[in-house]
Amino acid sequence: MTSLLRRVPGPSGPSWRCLGAILRGTHIRTSHLIQREGARMLAGVGIPLAAYSRAHRRWQHTEAAGRAEVDLRRLEEGDDGIVEVMMCQHKARNALGHVFVSQMRELVSTLSDDSSVRVVVFRSLVPRVFCAGADLKERALMNNSESDLFVHGLRSLMTQIASLPMPTIAAVDGVALGGGLELALACDLRTAAYSAQMGLIETTRGLLPGAGGSQRLPRTVGIALAKELIFTGKRVGGQAALEMGLVNRAVEQNQTGDAAYREALSLAREILPQAPVAVRMAKEALNKGIEVDITSGMAIERMCYAQVIPTRDRQEGMAAFIEKRPPRYTGE
Structure with a gap:
């Protein structure tokens, strides 16, 4: 999916969109992506693909071919070296479904070996949403074993993001719950709008954080506060997140709904001139x-x-x- 990397003017330039239309009719179809990336994901964590086949077949029949749920863009001019990972699954609010996770894994893998990338900003193109967490419709199709295997692969993705060699920034302009907050925690830095809502809410669903949240949250805010947040499933806004050290910067939301992204870009520009x-x-x-x-x-x-x-x-x-x-x- 290196073809997804494209160079366009910075934020003040022309508008851009996800590359679903470009992908249609090419050899990169979603069903093929599921097969290839599913095998790679499970092999990477020592899991045989056969155990995944039943749920995998269901996804093949339900996912539309050629749809890009995650996209990349490289900024130019004075921002050369900043790359944005754009989450654009509007229908499911960037939920962590199989296709979304597979595409994210592919793009992160591309970035890991690119020495020209100095800062990566993770942002959402879905209004008022960063990442809604688990795709509950997909999870409902999985049995216990399949669910465990999928979350194991999701945990591996978060580790892959955390292991990127360059600084990463999550721009949280909306809801970041469960796996959505775990994705933000996998980044080095976080910015948030005051109106954003963040929380590891898994205990309210009979679960616990399974994609690294139980480990990364206490390393970010301290063990006592992390226990309180996870035990209660509490959601916090941007101001509270700033006060507890969950985010690095918090700002008032703007009329275009991308204040946290603008702040993340400002932070990236402070990193950009350094060696x-x-x-x-x-x-x-x-x-x-x-x-x-x-x-x-x-x-x-x-x-x-x-x-x-x-x-x-x-x-x-x-x-x-x-x-x-x-x-x-x-x-x-």
Whole structure:
């Protein structure tokens, strides 16, 4: 699906849309995507595809061919290096169904090996919704084993997003519940509109967070607060999310309903001028160091620091400082 990557003007330029129409009539049809990506997803977590076949056949009969539920766009001009992952499943409110998850996995895989990408912004094109969480209509077609296998693959997707080497930002302009909040938590940074609603509501459905939320939420807001939010299934708005550290920035919603996206873009633009290799190594040092004791963390920092010493960007940074000019980083 690398054909989904396209270069268009920035937010002030022409409007854009999902690429469902472009995909129609090509070899990338949804049924084929299910087969290929379903096999890859399950193989990636050590699960045989045969166990998935019955629910998989149901999805094949119910999903329309050629529909893009997730799309990418690369910004240009002064924003070159920022890539947006756009969720555009209007009918199901970006619910985490099989096709959505498969397409997201494909696009995230494409980004992971792209050294030209400096910041990724995850946003929704569905008004007042970031991601509504589980696709309950699909889940209703699964038996217990199939449901467990699917959530296992969903957990793997969130880990894939969290493992992207460049900074990621979730722009929460609307509802982010259950798996929707887990997707946002898999990103490094989060912005939200005050009107947004966020929560891990799984206990209200007889479940618990299963796509990383039980692990990432306490690492974000602390164990006591995470327990309160998960035990009660409480939903919080953008202001409360900011106060508890769930999001980095919160803003009043605007008339176009994309205030959190605009704030995420502003944050991405603050990251963009910095040395790309240094930023990536800083992310690795932070992510790996937080999981170990301080002594081991220092060793991780040393290894990451060693990666930036021989770069041209480090030399450029020193030269720019001495010459009293802005640095011109190339990512080398």
